[in-house]
Amino acid sequence: MKSLRSLRHLAAFAAVAASAVLSAPFARAAEPIKVGEFACLTGKDATFGQSQHKGILLALEELNAAGGVLGRKIELIAEDNQSKSGESATVAKKLLSRDKVVALLGEVTSGRTLEVAPLAQAAKIPLIASGATNPAVTQRGDYVFRVCFIDDFQGTVMAKFALNDLKAKKVATLVSVSSAYSVGLAKFFKETFVAGGGTVVAEQKFSEGDKDFKAQLTAIKASGAEAVFVPGYYQEAALVARQARSLGINVPLFGGDGWESEQLLKIGGEALNGTYYSTHFTPENKEPEVVTFVKKFKARWNNETPDAYAALGYDSLYILVDSIKRAGTTEGAKLRAAIAATKNFSGASGVTTLDKDRNASKPATIIAVKDGKLQFHKTVAP
């Protein structure tokens, strides 16, 4: 009996000693800082996730080559959500609870970022979205940030573009009802467009995954629209363009940053001539930061030209690491405060200053498709 009790004491002592050793600061010094990324690396919107991931990887390699941050290396744990709704929440839970990441990066689409935002908020782990433009994303809580502009601004830019550049008074919209991004952008577009004296003559809808838009486009054709606003993602936009042209709709089509993908022209082909979209970035920009970024990106990724989401992904990790440096810790609340204080951060996607709503305010670039090529049209300052 006595020997048993002493054995129990011994076990208790061993446990205490072990935990003391494990929690000692010197044992943790060399451990890397874990950063989680969720992205649509495969599936319908794959180029969004691929671009973001390549941008983040480039930033990661540069930062680690320069010695990391706080004397520790950075470790990126990337998870794929297959462009499916529901999947982002699953992978984010894994990153938060099993990998214990200090911050989350991603995503390009608003709908899938909205899935993760409440989880990050509840876990008090900062989330920095690369290209999620719907205003609701950062309204989910004070741990949610983004490094891109929001759809209030983008919708206004495109409405003014339709009125002043396209000289269109009658516009039809074709909106994906299952995408928070598409519905939001169409709403902001309509507000400014109608206030500016335009009329929305047809409001047609489709659902995520649809590939046949001929019925909606036939109705749009009958409405006599002078231009068609398609705030969808690139695959939908390209298919819409092809089907519109095959139905004899030859008026300009235009959309938002969801069109930004190297796949757009591959799927759409020459049907895209005479279309326009707004985005965050153009590799033709002559700012020194952009020129250096394009050069480094091409060298790292087999001469591939970076798109907006590569630049935003690249900046999101740099802003995070800059904040960790300023906070001097990776602890959630202090890191959150440091990210919120980001000011005049000059990066590949322009200058990032996070406002009190944790949004960045950046200029929008309008791209025109002419002769099967993307051409810089103009930049609109916020």
Next chain:
Amino acid sequence: MSEFLQQLINGLSLGAIYALIALGYTMVYGVLRFINFAHSDVFMVGSFIGYYLGKHIPENTVWGGIVILLGAMLGCALLGMLIERLAYRPLRGAATLNVLITAIGVSLLLEYSGQVFFGATPRTFPAVFPSANFNFGNLVISTNQIIVIAVAALLMVGLQLIVYRTKIGTAMRAVSLNPKAAQLVGVNNDVVISFTFGLGSALAGAGGILYALNYPSIDPLMGVMPGLKAFVAAVLGGIGNIPGAALGGLLLGTVETFVNGSQWSTYKDAIAFAILIIILLFRPAGLLGKFTVEKV
């Protein structure tokens, strides 16, 4: 009026593809009395065969298009026969539920091996046939729509001829009527069933090419929705009935297109399925299906 006619053409070209896939469901149901859920994935494989063949065959030529179409049909026929041989034949005589679950398993196997072998990212389907638009006043018809409707009509007539005018067609109908009796009069059931799978899968392969021609972005999960719609079309027309499947497909495609072009486009699937429920309430065996009393 021209909007109505345009929608009708759009609807018919979508419906023709549904009809082609529906034929495969209905034929297999006719001889084996079970739903081959892997059928929609054979359709997907058909598009991918076209995609890979398209890399070696010049685009925008009529002969190239025909070679791709026939290649996909042949490839899918072989795949369909292989699936039947490996997955369904060992279960012949087992409970229908077991075969049904196996079919779902084969479907998932094809979808996810497709993601491994073809990659999960959507691919751009090449323009295999030369394309042009014809204008009739306000009405625009593209060559792709004409090709879809013409090829589908041709294949359906061909199928009807095979089933009603050839020896193997007679054997198919015999097996469908009573497999045991067919065997007694010297029909080799295995050959007939294998042939049925081959024929149905070839039609799915053709459907895959025609679908990809009109919606040139293909991925390993592309078969799921068209497959479901085609299944509904087959039930709508009367499952096991070949003209019924064609009628169901055309009807469903047209209704879906008209709803899509209206203000209620968000409800398009709900309306399509509501029509199915209503038709089945009044005609439980489908539009052209014969209602038979089960003898106990």
